[in-house]
Amino acid sequence: MIRIETIWLATEPLDMRAGTETSLARVIAVLGAAKPHCAYLFANHRATRMKVLVHDGFGVWLAARRLNQGKLHWPGIRQGCEMELDTEQLQAFVLGLLGSVLGLAV
Secondary structure, eight states: OOOOOEEEEESSOOOTTOOHHHHHHHHHHHHSSOOTTEEEEEEOTTSSEEEEEEEOSSSEEEEEEEOSSSOOOOOOOOTTOEEEEOHHHHHHHHTTOHHHHHTOOO
16 A cells, blocks of 8 residues: 655646656745655646655656546636645545635636
8 A cells, every 4th residue: 555644736737648757847846845644736727637756765657637527616816826735635535625725716
């Protein structure tokens, strides 16, 4: 099982053609390093796709999710800003409830 202690939400969109190396480079550019047991969430500009980069302590995993309909409730774009989420917020986000959990206008 992959242990995740900290979850970071990127508030700037990521091109979903980006692979592991490009996503990892984005994490390093913004946060300085990809830390073990951390997950980094990215969305595309239209908020219809999401990628999750996870550092498990040995290497990195990259997973993608595409919505067939609707949009992710992603916070507004803030230049250079990342947000830390807890596990409950991540679960709410996956269920489409993030805006209300964080008190954000979406």
